[in-house]
Amino acid sequence: MTTTDTVDTLQVLHTVLDTHAKLAVPAASLDLDADLHGAGMSSHASVNVMLALEDALGIEFPDELLNKETFSTTASIFAALQSLQAGE
Amino acid sequence: MSSAAVVGDRVDSSAPLAERAAYVAQVASLHAEAVDRDARFPAEAVEAMRQVGLLGASVSREFGGEGLGLVELASVASILGTACSSTGMIFAMHHSQVFSITRHVAGSTTLPALVGRIAVEQLLVASATTEIGVGGDVRSSTCFVDRDGDQVVLAKNAPVISYGDDADLILVTARRTADSAPDDQVVLVADSASTTLEATGGWDTLGMRGTASRGYRLTARVPADRIVPDSYDMVLAESMGPACHVLWAAVWCGMARAAVATSRRFVQAAARRSIGTMPAGATPLVGLIAELDRFESLVTQSAARYDAMADDRQALHAIGYVIATNNLKVTASTLVAEVMSRALGITGISGFRNDGPYSVARLFRDAQGAAVMVSNDRINAHTAQLILVQKGS
Numbered sequence: 001m002t003t004t005d006t007v008d009t010l011q012v013l014h015t016v017l018d019t020h021a022k023l024a025v026p027a028a029s030l031d032l033d034a035d036l037h038g039a040g041m042s043s044h045a046s047v048n049v050m051l052a053l054e055d056a057l058g059i060e061f062p063d064e065l066l067n068k069e070t071f072s073t074t075a076s077i078f079a080a081l082q083s084l085q086a087g088e
Numbered sequence: 089m090s091s092a093a094v095v096g097d098r099v100d101s102s103a104p105l106a107e108r109a110a111y112v113a114q115v116a117s118l119h120a121e122a123v124d125r126d127a128r129f130p131a132e133a134v135e136a137m138r139q140v141g142l143l144g145a146s147v148s149r150e151f152g153g154e155g156l157g158l159v160e161l162a163s164v165a166s167i168l169g170t171a172c173s174s175t176g177m178i179f180a181m182h183h184s185q186v187f188s189i190t191r192h193v194a195g196s197t198t199l200p201a202l203v204g205r206i207a208v209e210q211l212l213v214a215s216a217t218t219e220i221g222v223g224g225d226v227r228s229s230t231c232f233v234d235r236d237g238d239q240v241v242l243a244k245n246a247p248v249i250s251y252g253d254d255a256d257l258i259l260v261t262a263r264r265t266a267d268s269a270p271d272d273q274v275v276l277v278a279d280s281a282s283t284t285l286e287a288t289g290g291w292d293t294l295g296m297r298g299t300a301s302r303g304y305r306l307t308a309r310v311p312a313d314r315i316v317p318d319s320y321d322m323v324l325a326e327s328m329g330p331a332c333h334v335l336w337a338a339v340w341c342g343m344a345r346a347a348v349a350t351s352r353r354f355v356q357a358a359a360r361r362s363i364g365t366m367p368a369g370a371t372p373l374v375g376l377i378a379e380l381d382r383f384e385s386l387v388t389q390s391a392a393r394y395d396a397m398a399d400d401r402q403a404l405h406a407i408g409y410v411i412a413t414n415n416l417k418v419t420a421s422t423l424v425a426e427v428m429s430r431a432l433g434i435t436g437i438s439g440f441r442n443d444g445p446y447s448v449a450r451l452f453r454d455a456q457g458a459a460v461m462v463s464n465d466r467i468n469a470h471t472a473q474l475i476l477v478q479k480g481s
Contacts, residue, residue: 020363048363055360 009081012056013074017041020048032075046071053077059084101141105156108140109164113171120172123298124450127291129254130298133168133175134212144207146183148190151200153207157395158331162338162387169342170349173454174298176342178212180335181250181299185213185259188328189277192318199316202277206257214255216246216306224466227321228270232263235312242276242308245288250301252285260308261320273320278308295453296461326404330394333413334387337420340458341380341387344424347431347451348373348380354435354446369434376430383423390416407478414471421458428452 017027021041030039041049049071054060061070061080070080099111116133123130137143146161147153161183169176186206193199205211217226231244242262249258260276263269289303316323351373358367390412397403431448432439438446 051356051360051363054356055363 005085006082009057009085010078013053013078013081016049016052016056017074020052021045027074030074032078033073036071036073041071043068049077053081057081057085099140101139103140105145105160105164106167108142109167111140112136112142112164112175113167116168116172116175120175120298120450123172123174124295124454127293127297127300129251129300130172130175130178131254133172134178134254137179138210141207141210142179143182143186143210143212146186146190147203147207151190151204151207153190153203157398158334158391159388159395161331162334162391165335165338166342166345166387169339170346171342172298173339173343173451174296176339177296177299177336178251180332180339181215182213184328184331184335185215185257187331188215188259188275188323189213189316191327192275192316192323195317196313198311198313199277202257202314209256211256212251212254213257213259214249214252215259216244216249216252216304217259217261218247219261220245220247220303222270224463226261226324227273229261229263229273230270232266232268233274233276233315234266236309238312239309240276240312240315242278242306242310244306245303246306247289247303248301249285249304249306250299252302252304252306253287253300256280258283258306258308260306264319271321275316275318275320275323276308276310277314277316278306278310282310283308294456295450296457322401325410326401329410330404330413333417333420334391334394336458337387337390337416340420340424340455341383343451343455344380344383344427347428347448348376350439350446350448350451351376351431351434354438357446369436372430372434376427376434379423379427379430383420383427386416386420386423407474408480411471411474411478414467414474417462418464418467418471421464424455424458428455 014027017023021027021036022045023036024040050061059081061084065080070076099107112133115136116130119130119132142164144153145156147155149155165176165180168179189199190203193203206213218224219230221230222228231242234241242260244260244262252258256279258278260278261273262276264272264274284307286305287302288305291297291300291302351369355367355369355373358369403409428448428451432452435446435448438444439448441447442449
């Protein structure tokens with residue numbers, strides 16, 4: 001994965017979080033390790049985040065990545081996306 | 089994992105059963121569309137079964153096979169049914185036939201060696217149980233075994249012999265002698281070299297187009313010791329009947345699983361397009377998945393029930409068990425058609441299409457065969473008679 005891809009993926013993730021996570025602040029203003037649920041993302045909203053990421057990036061989250069830990073921080077979602085993109 | 093990776097891997101008969109099944113399913117899946125379109129035998133998938141030794145899986149260990157029971161065979165049948173309905177049915181029919189020999193050769197000096205050849209040479213076994221003129225009743229024959237020295241001759245007008253052209257062995261039912269009653273039947277094991285098959289009809293059908301179930305005028309001249317020692321009523325009750333019904337149900341369940349998977353992909357794609365709104369198909373899909381769970385349990389329990397009592401031959405003749413096996417066929421064939429209808433309802437026009445990623449058209453057509461191959465009405469009429477005499481169990 002190139003640096004450009006990494007930047008693009010993070011941008012897509014921020015955009016999706018801004019659109020669907022219902023956070024109190026812009027996603028880009030949060031620390032990568034900040035707790036997204038603490039910042040206002042409900043579990044229902046996290047399903048929409050997952051669907052939007054699948055649509056935007058043309059990937060699918062396998063069952064083993066569908067848990068609260070994966071969707072707990074921007075960094076954890078980003079790590080999952082990187083592993084999925086690397087596995088293609 | 090991409091399909092090319094799986095097909096490229098060398099899987100042989102020493103691999104675990106699940107891996108061998110997955111390999112054959114992968115091959116079957118690649119050719120399923122062509123098999124359906126051209127109504128042809130799934131030669132590639134059956135060759136893959138040979139390559140991984142699956143055709144000998146049900147041959148008893150004492151004769152050199154793997155001695156698998158219905159639980160394991162059903163799991164494979166179901167996986168194959170998910171990939172290609174016709175391939176699944178051929179696997180199911182073949183093993184029902186093998187069961188009907190491998191469990192019934194006690195007393196024969198030569199048949200055990202023939203059964204062993206099924207495992208060693210990976211022979212494909214078909215059957216000719218129905219006959220023109222007896223109205224579809226397998227427990228009645230007109231044709232008979234004619235003795236000619238140490239050989240026997242048999243001529244049968246069979247309305248259906250599935251994959252007859254590609255079979256190495258064919259089990260043929262017939263009256264024991266020219267003077268025997270219609271239901272005094274034996275099973276003869278005919279090999280393709282000693283048998284002529286003159287096709288009397290084609291196989292251009294709504295679904296299950298790959299089973300190549302053509303009609304034939306069959307003539308066989310084989311050694312007299314090719315007659316299975318146990319009578320056909322024993323073979324049918326103790327092996328062929330339960331194996332057919334359990335393994336067919338397993339294939340249908342696999343087909344249902346494929347349609348549910350397509351429906352789920354369709355609903356998830358719709359959800360991605362309209363985030364925040366529940367797609368129309370999501371709630372009906374919940375009920376469909378529950379139905380599939382019920383179907384899976386029915387198949388697993390029926391297979392396990394047979395395996396647990398497989399050596400208790402008397403128990404397999406019990407009226408209660410025959411009724412349960414008959415009902416399994418009727419219930420499973422009804423379920424698979426229902427699942428397809430509901431999957432079509434969820435996928436809509438995308439499912440109705442013959443092409444595209446959400447098509448359920450082929451599965452829908454294949455599923456219609458379940459209720460008519462051995463008619464549910466005929467089975468229910470037979471079961472109704474049994475219920476009149478059943479006491480308790």
